[in-house]
Amino acid sequence: MTKPIRILVPVNSQEAEALQLALGYAHKICEKVGQGVEDVILLVHTKHQLDHTSLSQFLGPRNVKALAKGPIALSGGGRLHAATMKSWRYPPRKSVVVVYYAEPKILDYVDGLNNIAGVVAVPDIPGGADDWVARWGAAVHGQAQQAPRPTLIDDAVFVRALETLSSVINLSKGLGHPRDKGMANEILSILRTKGHADQSGNIKSWAIRRGWRPEHASGLEALARKIWALKAKPNLSGIHDPEGRYQRWQAGT
Known part of the structure; x- marks a missing residue:
């Protein structure tokens, strides 16, 4: 297309x-x-x-x-x-x-x-x-054409984590299912706890370019803003295998 x-x-x-x-x-x-x-x-x-x-x-x-x-x-x-x-x-x-x-x-x-x-x-x-x-x-208009940025988020681990989410949910429905929203919450919580910078200003555009509908991309952005606005880092004790998941994002596997 x-x-x-x-x-x-x-x-x-x-x-x-x-x-x-x-x-x-x-x-x-x-x-x-x-x-x-x-x-x-x-x-x-x-x-x-x-x-x-x-x-x-x-x-x-x-x-x-x-x-x-x-x-x-x-x-x-x-x-x-x-x-x-x-x-x-x-x-x-x-x-x-x-x-x-x-x-x-x-x-x-x-x-x-x-x-x-x-x-x-x-x-x-x-x-x-x-x-x-x-x-x-x-x-x-009036400026030389610039090539689009290869990625809108300059954090490879963060991107791999989001790609994990995008690969398993129905992009046409975004985080509409509680299970999918829960997965997004877990992924973002792990990233926040591991010290990654807030990327909520870029997440919506990243998601739209990745195939999310704009309204669902906005929902992902809102969730990211909520998690990075927390005064303390999220507790990962209730999340399945946070260390293993994070290591896979680091390794790109």
């Missing part, structure tokens, strides 16, 4: 140039992907952002009214749709998504969608999409 093309447009969302650049990149992605990809989704949080903000001024009253009824033709070819997180779920055809007023919540939402050829993000505030850029190694 071809990975979506991801681009950040770090231009003030209150300037018309931001929308122009975003739509331009969306058009280029459609052309590059080919395969009949012609649909561009302009995604925002709420309907208010489509008809009562600077974005609506950039689109123009006529286009805003038309988009409320359905897609409109783009000047360079293709169709532009408008959608909100509440009104849109899964695109029937492979599409390019322009995420306007982007921030972590809406970008996580898009990361959980299928049938996406590309994503162009215009941040709500500077830095609002930095974690998303690091997660995927997204291209940044």
Whole structure:
């Protein structure tokens, strides 16, 4: 499966140039992907952002009214749709998504969608999409393309421990089963007790890139934050073979 093309447009969302650049990149992605990809989704949080903000001024009253009824033709070819997180779920055809007023919540939402050829993000505030850029190694307008980091967690033992968890649970359900949540709690408790640094700031992105759904990756992050927030290290007496498990993570077996 071809990975979506991801681009950040770090231009003030209150300037018309931001929308122009975003739509331009969306058009280029459609052309590059080919395969009949012609649909561009302009995604925002709420309907208010489509008809009562600077974005609506950039689109123009006529286009805003038309988009409320359905897609409109783009000047360079293709169709532009408008959608909100509440009104849109899964695109029937492979599409390019322009995420306007982007921030972590809406970008996580898009990361959980299928049938996406590309994503162009215009941040709500500077830095609002930095974690998303690091997660995927997204291209940044005006900057040289950087290769994505091989791993988002610079602790090989920590990564092997998380890989153990990912290999046995149902990634589509995350930690929904008490047994799986218990296993995650044990693994993270062992790592905390063995003196590993808090990686909760990177765990969500690591898990999403590993195939977890964003909402489940957030649950893993929350559990990690809870364990590293404990005043004392967790007691491992009730955990099966913590020393043996830890040694296997160290050895990579």
